[in-house]
Amino acid sequence: LFRSKDSVIQTLDIEIADNDYERETGLMYRHSMQEKQGMLFVFKESKPRYFYMKNTNIPLDLIYLDDNYKIVSFQKNAKPNDETTLPSHANAKYVLEINAGLADQWTLKVGDSISY
Template structure:
C-alpha cells in the first residue's frame, strides 16, 4: 500500500509543478518552435479507422512535471505523450492546466486501458488507470469523442505508427497486433 501511494504521489507530480522560468532571450515563439521540431507521430486505431496525431513528448522528469500546464489551446491533432519506462501506475491531475484534456492511459500491449474524457481544468483530483501503463497520451478535451476513441482501441507511435516516416528514434512503440 505504501508503495502504491508513493507511485501515485510521484505520478501526480506530472502536472503539478510551478512553471519553469525561461531565459531572458527565449520568447514564447522560440519555445513553440522548439516544441514543434520534436513532434512524434502517434496513431490511434479505432473501429472507425486510424487517426494520426503529431504530439510533443515529455521525456524528462522536468518536462513531465510541466506537461501541458499553462497552455491556452491544444491543436486538434496535437497533444503530449508521457512515456513510462518502465511501465508504472501513473496518476495525473489538472492543477494549472487551463484547458480540458482527454487522457488516454495505454497498456504495454498498445490498448487503451482507461480514457478520462474532458478532464476539468484546475482540478486537483487524481486521474489514473489504476494499473501499470506504457504511456499516457493527452489530447485536446473532447477529441476522443469526436473521433470515436474508446477504451480497448490501439495506439502506436514513432516509426511503428507511420512506417513511411520511420526515423531513428528510441521512441518507437510497436505493440503486437490485436488477436
C-alpha cells in the same frame, strides 16, 4: 496515430514527454492546443498512473496505454486547474493527453492502440 483493427482513426502531431522535467510540466501554463495535437508521456515502467490538472488551462482527455500502446482506460473531460486525482485504474506505461471531447468524437475505445 490511432488504430482500431488496422484502420486509422486519427493522425496526430504529438509532443513527447520522456524525461522528468517534461513529464512534470506536461501541458501546464498553455492556453490552447490545436485539435490534432497532443502530448504523449513516456514512462520507464508500466504501473498505475495518477495525473491532475494543476496549472493546466486546457480541458483534456487523458488516455492511458499499456506496454503495447493499447488503450487501457480514459479520464475524459478533465477540468482546467482541477487538482482532483485522475487515476488510470490499470497499469499504464504511456499517457496521451488530447483536447477534451476528442476521445468521444473519435469513438476511441479500450483496446484501440496507437503507434508513433
